[in-house]
Amino acid sequence: MASRVPRLGDHQKKNNSLFYLKKAKQACVKNDYAEAYENFVLYFESLNDPSESTAAVQTVFTKLVCKMGAVLEETSNIEELLKCYIQALNLFPDNYVILNNLGAYMFKISEIDIARRYLERAVKVNRNYLPAEINLMHVKWHQIPRWHFRMLNDKSRNMAFEAAIKSIIKEGYRNVIDIGAGCGLLSLIAAHMPGTSVVAIEENKQLYNMCLDILKKNEVTNVKVLHCYSTDIEEPPDKCNLLVTEVFDCALFGERALETIYHASTVLRTEEDYKIVPCGAKLYVTGISSQDLIKRHKWTLDKSLQLLNLQNVCLTEYDLEPYEAETLIERDVKYMTDIHQVFDIDFYNLEQISEILNDDSYEKLIQLRCIEEGELHAFAVWFDLNLTECISITNNPLDEDQVTCWEQAIIYLDHPVQVVKGTIITIKVAVRDCGLNVTLVETEAGNHTCFKVSKEVVTFLNDQKLVDCIAALAPKFWNTNLTVVDNNSCPLLGFLLAKNNCSTVYHPIKTEADRTFFEYVLSANHIPKERFVIVSELEVTPGQETCIFFFDTVNVDGSLENCCFKKNEIGSSINIPQSLSIMVQLISSPYIEFCNRVDDENVLEFKIADVINEYSGYEHPNLERLMYTEHSPPVKFQLDGDGEKSKDIIVTRKGVSNALLLWYDIQFYDDIVYSTLNSMHFKKTCFFFDEPKELELGDGVSIKMQTNGTYMKFYI
Secondary structure, eight states: OOOOOOOHHHHHHHHHHHHHHHHHHHHHHTTOHHHHHHHHHHHHHHSSOGGGSOHHHHHHHHHHHHHHHHHHHHTTOHHHHHHHHHHHHHHOTTOHHHHHHHHHHHHHTTOHHHHHHHHHHHHHHOTTOHHHHHHHHHHHHHHSOHHHHHHHHOHHHHHHHHHHHHHHHHTTOOEEEEESOTTSHHHHHHHTSTTOEEEEEOOOHHHHHHHHHHHHHTTOOSEEEEOSOGGGOOSOSSOOSEEEEOOOOTTSSTTTHHHHHHHIIIIIOOOSSOEEESOEEEEEEEEEEOHHHHTTTBOOOHHHHHHTTOOSEEEEEOOSSSOEEEOGGGSOOEEOBOOEEEEEEETTOHHHHHHHHHOTTOEEEEEEEBOSOEEEEEEEEEEEEESSSSOEEEOOTTOTTOOSSOOEEEEEEEEEEEEOTTOEEEEEEEEETTEEEEEESSOOOOSOEEEEEOHHHHHHHTOHHHHHHHHHHGGGGTTSOOEEEEOSSSOHHHHHHHTTTOSEEEEEOSOGGGHHHHHHHHHHTTOOTTTEEEESSOOOOSOOSOEEEEOOOBOTTSSBOGGGGOOOOSSSOEEESSEEEEEEEEEEOHHHHHHHOOOGGGGTTOSOHHHHGGGOOSEEEEESOOOOEEOSOOEEEEOOSSEEEEEEEEOOSOEEEEEEEEEEEEEEETTEEEEOTTOSSOOEEEEEEEEEEEEOTTOEEEEEEEEETTEEEEEO
């Protein structure tokens, strides 16, 4: 039997492979990413199958691809970035790390559908890879926002629409167009009435597909679904004598409701005798005072003003939106004026709608009588929605029967106004670009120096405990002549140390809107600009033996900031904070279920929950306020690396728990510890359970934490 003799080609191929691999490793040592990447690709292509390479080599290549991606993203070289990722995936189609990184990048540049495909592949390959699991959840949240869950769970709203639609159809109006159909609830209501034909129009691709699935699941065949903006349709898609729509935001106009109704009434309906659900709306405004609310919009904390040597400075939130949505019944609010009806809009009155939409000079001057004495901080707006002449719903916070899917619109005054009971104030109300604008007329100019800054700067400076901690921290480093890097959204520590002769402070600015204010602080405190350097990106030149690095370890939304895992190599650096602990507590809160999971009972027993709850996830971040019941004391997890940990906890209150509440204890330095639990600046996070858990007093529960970098997951 002849022995196998190696062919010359095999030998040469192996030598080439080893040559490319050696060059790739040498380039990695020199941090020459491009050279390393090119030689790794040549190495893998020289093999019969790239998967023949060792796991160690594949791991090095994966890390290299991720580094390349980060560098190319920083330089906005999108073409090369995509080429790098796609080429790597051609070599290793099941590399879940690369799949996740590419998916996360596509999400960042708003290529949502593409992002989801890559992330779903990553999760399918490795269901235990936390970054891909959480990134996929974030993509789903973007496709189906949380407000959609709140809307579907608002049973009162749904029953009112059901009663209105059924009553109109019973009058003989059976050819229905549902505009902004969402997942199809209102179309389902209409379609279940005898003799109806329904056209559902939805522009959101995900909701469009969901609507098709839900109609099929409910065995409905008399609904045609169109994927487009209704205002793009130039002729009726079918017979229509009943228009149904729910495209309203908390201030009525923000979702282009009037434009949609006007177009539908003039283009989509096919009969002179027709009906609209809803048929009209009334909009109301009143003046309010609320320290609870104003602190999130305007700088009010005297201590931080004094620390920065600022007098007569007005600092307010920079926001392009004309109003914010708030749930006033959960706030400490004082109603300062009477309530005035601003609009009474008849949706059949096309002349009235046209005037509001198209007349640039259209506005209303409204006089409000003050019923209290004190500071006027903002105006609150809500509405009544007349579904029919007999059926209406409202988001009026003073009405015990208010629906809960809409909050109230709050329009803040940059400068609070002192008002006296019985006096009259005048406001101007207008609809501009399909949005509501409310302004106060004839206010006296103050003697303030005014700045518009990011909301994060306002809430940072208004957080009493946070400011106290930093004020206590600063003296520990006074007159030490150290270089300081303050990476917080507001560099309060950097300002205080710069006033007391540290060497140089560097602050990588997060929002350019803040730069003018920060430069004013330097001027007011006589700090030379060469001592406090504002940069777009952090570039500190080594040279100091000791530097202070003050990192913003927690994001405002309650997630971990990437920089909290960076280690500094500039001399013997002092890292602040010294440590970060995660506090977790068993709780129950109706809000968690309301915003994250739909119950078919709330959607009139239609089969909707199974479809939409695929977008639910298991985490609710960015919680500013949360009403909840405690079922245990908090348990502490130290954040010190990746992996899984568990802690046992004893139930102290019997009941049904549906979530774990998470916040942080930040040890800035020695005995200076700050908790984000009741923070003005940092929001909280909840991890909720697949099913609520029945708890008995004294039960032992094991809470588990899984971490991978800044990605976290908690469960029991």
